Amino acid sequence: MGDSQFCSQKAATYSLNFTANPPQRVFKLVDQINPSIFCIHITNYKPALSFINPEVPDENSFDKLMTTSGFTSNVESDVSFITRLEASNPAKYEYGVPLQTSDSFLRFPSPLTSSLCTDNNPAAFLVNQAVKCTRKINLEQCGKMEALSMAYYSSPEILKVPNSRTKVPVTVQSIAIRSLSKTLTRLEDAAVLQPALVSAGHVGVCVNVVLEAKYSLTYTEAGAITKADLALLLGTVSSTVLPLQQKFEIRFIQQNTKPVPLSGNPGYVVGLPLAAGFQPQKGSGIIQTVNRHGQLTMLRSTAEQDCLAAEGVRTPVLFGYNMQSGCTLRLTRALPCRLMVQKAKSLLKGQGFPDYVAPFGNSRAQDVLDWVPVHFVTQSSSVKDSCQLPVALVIEVKWTKFGSLLNPQAKVVNVTATLIASSFPETSSGSERTIVLSTAVTFVDVSAPAVAGFRARPTINARLPSDFFFPFV
Numbered sequence: 213m214g215d216s217q218f219c220s221q222k223a224a225t226y227s228l229n230f231t232a233n234p235p236q237r238v239f240k241l242v243d244q245i246n247p248s249i250f251c252i253h254i255t256n257y258k259p260a261l262s263f264i265n266p267e268v269p270d271e272n273s274f275d276k277l278m279t280t281s282g283f284t285s286n287v288e289s290d291v292s293f294i295t296r297l298e299a300s301n302p303a304k305y306e307y308g309v310p311l312q313t314s315d316s317f318l319r320f321p322s323p324l325t326s327s328l329c330t331d332n333n334p335a336a337f338l339v340n341q342a343v344k345c346t347r348k349i350n351l352e353q354c355g356k357m358e359a360l361s362m363a364y365y366s367s368p369e370i371l372k373v374p375n376s377r378t379k380v381p382v383t384v385q386s387i388a389i390r391s392l393s394k395t396l397t398r399l400e401d402a403a404v405l406q407p408a409l410v411s412a413g414h415v416g417v418c419v420n421v422v423l424e425a426k427y428s429l430t431y432t433e434a435g436a437i438t439k440a441d442l443a444l445l446l447g448t449v450s451s452t453v454l455p456l457q458q459k460f461e462i463r464f465i466q467q468n469t470k471p472v473p474l475s476g477n478p479g480y481v482v483g484l485p486l487a488a489g490f491q492p493q494k495g496s497g498i499i500q501t502v503n504r505h506g507q508l509t510m511l512r513s514t515a516e517q518d519c520l521a522a523e524g525v526r527t528p529v530l531f532g533y534n535m536q537s538g539c540t541l542r543l544t545r546a547l548p549c550r551l552m553v554q555k556a557k558s559l560l561k562g563q564g565f566p567d568y569v570a571p572f573g574n575s576r577a578q579d580v581l582d583w584v585p586v587h588f589v590t591q592s593s594s595v596k597d598s599c600q601l602p603v604a605l606v607i608e609v610k611w612t613k614f615g616s617l618l619n620p621q622a623k624v625v626n627v628t629a630t631l632i633a634s635s636f637p638e639t640s641s642g643s644e645r646t647i648v649l650s651t652a653v654t655f656v657d658v659s660a661p662a663v664a665g666f667r668a669r670p671t672i673n674a675r676l677p678s679d680f681f682f683p684f685v
Contacts, residue, residue, distance in 0.1 A: 386444070391448055511538060511650070587629070609655050
């Protein structure tokens, strides 16, 4: 019999035929079936039946093993593969697509499996990155390493769209030189500087080495690159700072758009407006007005003190500033209570009172769960035959110090808007009444006192043998 793990196998059976004279031995070859559902149906890979020592790659066999294993080490074939993938839609760049250049793709050095820089990493469209990586260099050969020269980063020409003939050159906007003493000097001329080995006393140093490279790419709504800027930081490298650490950054800016000013990064800065917005429907992001000073506002006091004359004139709620303002509203003729309440609410809350306030000055609109909801409370007194007219809006903002004690960040944790209504008799025909409307904003620091943290003292849990102190005890 063969292996018992096979589903079907040949088996030899032997028996005796006693009817014959003399008795004879009978031999039969039958198929024996294995009832197990985990049996082996067929063995079609003979080398798997025995252990084979793997071949250890070396300089001579590495390329052959890479080919047989299905991988490729040819950069040109990788580029052609990327080009074939993008050939289906060559009219524009899409998110995550590598940026093509006249010869291959825009290289963005990054650390992959280790902290060492990998130069064949492509820069992807709309993927902002900021990385640090180290590079092992030989100071005597620094002038021959392309990754240390500014020409390696400024010479590529980016294709405007994939597979296009229109090329966008990389423009060097600024060059700064950092000396061994960490002093910075900005160069007025954007000429290409080559790294070179020079003597500094008894030691050799390499000058004009790229320490930082920052790309700033401008694109259109149609997915085309229109401008490519580069800022470089060059420095002097000695043997004491090896291996060399480099920093690379790439960011994308949409054309004809202005950056939205922040109220802090990340915590709020005193004197800057609170970021706020509203959620039109459940599951959507926060919608904000472009004007950061018009997202959360209050009444603005004027010299006339007339609410109707100053209607629409608001002042922003600034972080850390307790403010109070007001105006007068004259009711000159008989008006229904419902219309008076509606007008007073409109004057106090303004147009589009927000539902949410950002916890930090740089909070993103898509992170809805992080935003602080505005709790709206109404206070009124129940008086018979009277109109409950809103006369005041009080906004209380609770904030706390967040993060390190050395650099705490202001974080908003709770916002409550209280609408206070007062009872007024129904206005009779021909009478006139003047009502004072007021708004107030207060900021309350609810930070818990800092508590120093100490590590628990280590305990020794050691068991000694019973005769450890023999013969003294």
